[in-house]
Amino acid sequence: MRAMTADALTRAKRIVVKTGSALMAESGRPRHAWLASLAADIAACRKRGQEVILVSSGAVALGRAALGSAGTARLDQKQAAAAIGQPRLMAALAEAFAPHDVTVGQALLTLSDTETRRRWLNARATLETLLEAGIVPVINENDTVATDEIRYGDNDRLAARVAQMMGADLLVLLSDIDGLYTADPRSNPDAQHIDRLDALTPEHDAMATGANTAAGVGSGGMVTKLAAARIAHGAGCSTVITLGNRDHPLLALEDGARATLIAAHVTPARAREAWLAGHLQPEGFIRVDEGAAKALKGGASLLAVGVTGVEGGFDKGAAVAVKAPDGKVIAKGVTAYSAAEIQRIAGRQSEETESILGYRGRPAIVHRDDMVRT
DSSP states (O other): OHHHHHHHHHHOSEEEEEEOHHHHEETTEEOHHHHHHHHHHHHHHHHTTOEEEEEEOOHHHHHTGGGTOSOOOSHHHHHHHHHHHHHHHHHHHHHHHGGGTOOEEEEEEOHHHHHSHHHHHHHHHHHHHHHHTTOEEEEEEOTTTOOGGGOOSSHHHHHHHHHHHHTOSEEEEEESSSSOBSSOTTTOTTOOBOOEESSOOHHHHHHHHHTOOOOSSOSOOHHHHHHHHHHHHHTTOEEEEEEOSSSSHHHHHHTTOOEEEEOOSSOHHHHHHHHHHHHOOOSOEEEEOHHHHHHHHTTOOBOGGGEEEEESOOOTTOEEEEEOTTSOEEEEEEOSSOHHHHHHHTTSOGGGHHHHHSSOOOSOSBOGGGEEEO
């Protein structure tokens, strides 16, 4: 069974790895040796052609001591600590990856960045650009500006949303326990480790409640990890929960270390198609010519050159339907341009967009990854 977990890791094309505060920091300082081992693991993944995104806690833990107080109970105190800790966190990560000639790039997100379609598109485009440039994106919640109402509060669910947004194949949650048990193994000697799950049920939630953890500097536990796994599972992304507090935690998985694999049974692409088909209610319509209609049916993105008109008013990031010349709806998707912008660039080549709109937009009006054919 553990071989299946190792296989899931080595076969994944895109991986999101989440680390907690207790792994990143100790006594207000970065855990440099552990970070070096994690960086070596991620570098090894990249050498075999895998893309890796790191979702990292630790900014508040690293900045807390500088405030002269051990406590960060208030939101403003946490935000101040994060402002101090973020550059320290990135400096420690840059140092860890430097021996492998790997550059890291920071991206700070809030709940609304992964829930609002327009921000979702912008965030995804930024992360895709970093990956294309061979850079490891390091993501954390933007604690310095987020309010209680727009915070995730734990990076497990943020990591799952990133995995969903980026079409990742695997989410690895590095924890202080090596997976899900039927009960808390520290207090119940009869607790049984669960190697693999194909679905999550309320019974598993009850197990997680009994095995919930609190390491002292983090905000997550097994309950939040299962909530994250549900998000990932719905997006066609498998999840691995494993012990992070050991050197080379990813290499340990490859070598058969104990973990819980929550396996997805559809690909991220198929899961996304199903979501687009079932959840998007069009806010407007884009009309296309015969050539564009044929290209869309063949799996292409929608380019401005094939657009003949727009119906309705909508903003960038809106759900739209695409109409063939006969008026039949042939696709639905998320637009990268507003209705007014599309009217201005309709029928024009993609390279003309900048001169017409005054900024260099995305090549496609609706990218094929944000589209489902009907």
